[in-house]
Amino acid sequence: MRRMLMPAALVALVIVVSVGRPSAQQHDGARLSALKQEVSKDVESRYEAVQQMLDMVFSFGELGYQEVETSKYLSGILEKSGFKVERNIGGLPTGWVARWGSGRPVIALGSDIDGIPQGSQKPGVAYHSPIVEGAPGHGEGHNSGVPLNITAAVATKRLMEREHLSGTLVVWPGVAEELLGGKAFFVRAGVFKDVDVVLFAHVSDNFSVAWGSPKNSTGLISIQYDFQGEPAHAGAAPWRGRSALDAVELMDVGWNFRREHLRVSQRSHYVIPNGGYQPNVVPEKASTWYYLREIDYPHIKELRETADRIAQGAALMTDTKVTSHIMGSAWPQHFNKPVAEAEAANIVAVGMPKWDGADVTLAKGIQKELNQKQDGLVTKPLGLQDDVPLDQNMGGGSDDIGDVSWNAPTILLRYPANIPNLPGHHWANAISMATPIAYKGTIAGATAQAMTVLDLLLRPDLIEAAKAFFREQTKDQKYEPMIGPTDMPALDLNKYVMDTYRPEMRKYYFDPTRYKTYMQQLGIQYPTVRP
Ligand SMILES: [Zn+2]
Numbered sequence: 434m435r436r437m438l439m440p441a442a443l444v445a446l447v448i449v450v451s452v453g454r455p456s457a458q459q460h461d462g463a464r465l466s467a468l469k470q471e472v473s474k475d476v477e478s479r480y481e482a483v484q485q486m487l488d489m490v491f492s493f494g495e496l497g498y499q500e501v502e503t504s505k506y507l508s509g510i511l512e513k514s515g516f517k518v519e520r521n522i523g524g525l526p527t528g529w530v531a532r533w534g535s536g537r538p539v540i541a542l543g544s545d546i547d548g549i550p551q552g553s554q555k556p557g558v559a560y561h562s563p564i565v566e567g568a569p570g571h572g573e574g575h576n577s578g579v580p581l582n583i584t585a586a587v588a589t590k591r592l593m594e595r596e597h598l599s600g601t602l603v604v605w606p607g608v609a610e611e612l613l614g615g616k617a618f619f620v621r622a623g624v625f626k627d628v629d630v631v632l633f634a635h636v637s638d639n640f641s642v643a644w645g646s647p648k649n650s651t652g653l654i655s656i657q658y659d660f661q662g663e664p665a666h667a668g669a670a671p672w673r674g675r676s677a678l679d680a681v682e683l684m685d686v687g688w689n690f691r692r693e694h695l696r697v698s699q700r701s702h703y704v705i706p707n708g709g710y711q712p713n714v715v716p717e718k719a720s721t722w723y724y725l726r727e728i729d730y731p732h733i734k735e736l737r738e739t740a741d742r743i744a745q746g747a748a749l750m751t752d753t754k755v756t757s758h759i760m761g762s763a764w765p766q767h768f769n770k771p772v773a774e775a776e777a778a779n780i781v782a783v784g785m786p787k788w789d790g791a792d793v794t795l796a797k798g799i800q801k802e803l804n805q806k807q808d809g810l811v812t813k814p815l816g817l818q819d820d821v822p823l824d825q826n827m828g829g830g831s832d833d834i835g836d837v838s839w840n841a842p843t844i845l846l847r848y849p850a851n852i853p854n855l856p857g858h859h860w861a862n863a864i865s866m867a868t869p870i871a872y873k874g875t876i877a878g879a880t881a882q883a884m885t886v887l888d889l890l891l892r893p894d895l896i897e898a899a900k901a902f903f904r905e906q907t908k909d910q911k912y913e914p915m916i917g918p919t920d921m922p923a924l925d926l927n928k929y930v931m932d933t934y935r936p937e938m939r940k941y942y943f944d945p946t947r948y949k950t951y952m953q954q955l956g957i958q959y960p961t962v963r964p
Contacts (some may be wrong), residue, residue: 460853465891469593471602472883474785475588476876483879484872485943486580487512488951490546491867494570494941496927497547497609500527504546504606507579508611513606514587522639524921527560530624533590536599536631538896540708541841542586542882542891542908543834544578545607545635550930553938554860556867557952559798559962561860564941564955566827567725568934569927577850578607579877581634585604585882600890603628607834611858612926613655613724613761616833617916625841629896630772632882632891633834636866638855639811639846640780640877644844645820649829651700651726652765654737654915658744662753664717669735674715675752678708681719685746688723690742697829699736699798712754722760728826729765730910738743760923762834762915767906770820772885776844777817778885785812785849786873791960793869796852799861805854812851814879816863830840839912840901846885867951870961 486507493502504527508518522528527546543738552572559575564570586602593600605624608615660681665674674704685703692701694941696718703723709716723734741757793809800807806963837843850871855861865871888895941955 435581442830448671450626461891462536464837465887468596468887468891469728469779470938472588472592472887475591476880477884479584479588480872480876483584483875484943484950487577487871488867489569489945490576492941494548494553494568494938496550496569496931497614498525498527499927500546501606504529505529507583507606508548510583514583515590516604518713522624523622525608525615525618527606528615528923529606529620531604532601532941533586534593534601535678535951536601538889539601539603539605539627541605541628541631542582542631543605543607543631543837545585545610546579546581547575547611549573549608549611549858552860552863555955555957556864557794557957557959557961558864559795559960560802563860565934565937569887569930570860570863571866572860573611573858574783574862574866575610576635576852576866577875578634579604581848581879581882582744585886586844588879588883589886590730592887596934600608600888601646602886609761609922609926610833612923613653613831613833614776614922615765617762617836617914620836620840620924621914621916623831625837626777628771628841630899631837631841631843632772632776632846632885633837633843634846634878634882635832636847636850638849638851638853639847639851640785640881641815641818641847642773642776642780642844643818644768646728646765646767646771646826647818647825647845648821649827650766650832651698651828652729652730652733652758652763652835652844653724653726653831654733655722655724656737656740656753656757656759657706657720657722658757659718659720660748660751660753662715662717662719662751666714667713667715671715676715677719677753678716680747680751680755681705681708681721684721684744687743687746688740692738695734695736695739696727698728698826699732701736702826703838726828726831728823728828730913742815756859759920761833761917761925762836763831763833764837764839764912766832766845767838767897768844769808770902771895772842772889773817773844775888775895776846776881776885779881779888780814781816782884783877783880785814785897786871786877788870792868792870793883794959794962795870796961799852800854802963803855803861808853810850811853829876836912836914839907839910842903846882848874848877848881848944850874
């Protein structure tokens with residue numbers, strides 16, 4: 434069973450608009466609720482299309498900047514649905530923007546599309562079982578968000594045509610979100626310049642929308658320090674060498690000592706993408722790559738300055754040289770209250786999907802497998818999440834939708850297509866993403882999203898309120914891009930990994946001409962759990 438707009442909620446809506454003498458606004462209210470009911474039925478009817486899109490993108494499993502098949506496929510669907518697609522946005526070969534309609538309001542629907550390294554996993558299986566060992570996959574659930582927005586956009590477009598509603602729909606992908614490497618370039622390319630409202634969607638195990646600064650969220654700068662030393666025979670003449678790897682290690686050690694004296698809200702982590710070639714050659718080049726997270730922009734800048742000084746210290750200690758370059762960035766998120774309230778009302782009206790026994794068995798199976806509480810799936814939507822004051826924000830993850838949220842009124846819809854109590858960025862977060870859990874959760878999310886688009890199209894007061902809130906938000910704090918005017922996306926990242934695994938992964942791309950679902954193609958019994 435899939436979920437429809439709750440009759441009780443509808444009745445309430447109708448009562449609200451029909452009491453007393455009907456004014457023009459009340460007529461509009463009745464029209465709006467009738468259209469919402471219609472759009473929710475329309476979205477319901479697209480279950481099979483949603484299933485196919487999720488299965489297809491899941492099977493591509495592409496990493497950031499390498500979302501070649503994903504982008505071709507999703508933008509192709511929009512083109513076939515009458516949208517005009519512009520490609521290669523902001524210097525991103527996998528970046529595109531699809532537009533349909535005319536005039537105001539301009540509503541932009543976005544969601545991320547990239548996968549996770551080593552995330553390959555068979556859907557519907559509650560233990561680690563990769564499709565291709567070592568390959569990337571959708572261990573974050575980014576295969577579902579653009580399909581959600583496409584579904585909402587296509588269903589709304591049909592009503593807009595029939596009802597002659599003014600407005601422009603813009604569908605766009607979050608490229609390389611895991612690298613925080615796409616949205617600042619979209620902003621710089623002017624994608625959001627004329628946009629009235631941005632509705633962003635991200636997978637979750639719950640159904641909610643936040644306004645202001647969300648709980649446990651940060652912004653970040655992704656920055657790589659490249660050290661340049663002097664090579665030498667490490668056995669015969671080590672005194673002639675200057676090790677870039679020594680500098681990397683000293684920088685990392687320095688950062689780890691400094692960590693104790695940083696604010697509690699910071700989060701920082703690094704990897705060493707280049708530590709030299711082999712032990713008998715003093716490493717001439719070495720690099721360390723940091724994500725520096727804080728809860729507001731001034732503190733992100735401060736962290737970066739601290740890291741710069743530690744890097745210089747490491748270079749001084751080793752007689753090497755250091756340069757740095759920005760690999761990505763994300764402003765702390767700040768979402769629009771009036772639009773979030775509208776989306777929250779729609780979330781409550783739609784309600785959670787109806788999970789069946791198989792869905793709950795899969796959820797409990799993976800929770801047991803990972804020694805977590807066996808809560809199954811969420812049955813009550815979280816709804817509206819209020820702003821968390823900065824002094825209560827204890828830090829957490831980032832999303833470069835933050836950059837967008839300082840350039841146009843923006844909200845983030847979280848829809849229930851995943852399982853609670855999982856670690857995130859993990860193969861376990863992939864297991865639901867090509868199963869009925871994700872299909873139903875995406876339908877629920879698309880319904881709320883489509884209803885919110887209708888709110889924006891039919892309620893000029895909502896657009897005005899959104900703009901007033903945004904003006905207030907940006908009164909003192911103005912957006913300053915962390916990327917410089919000539920910084921370009923690090924497009925080579927992940928290229929090697931995809932080149933290595935793609936030939937094998939290609940054998941497992943979903944073939945909807947031969948199979949109804951991806952699980953069927955892989956011969957998976959749903960759900961598969963340990964006995
Ligand atoms: Zn994500």
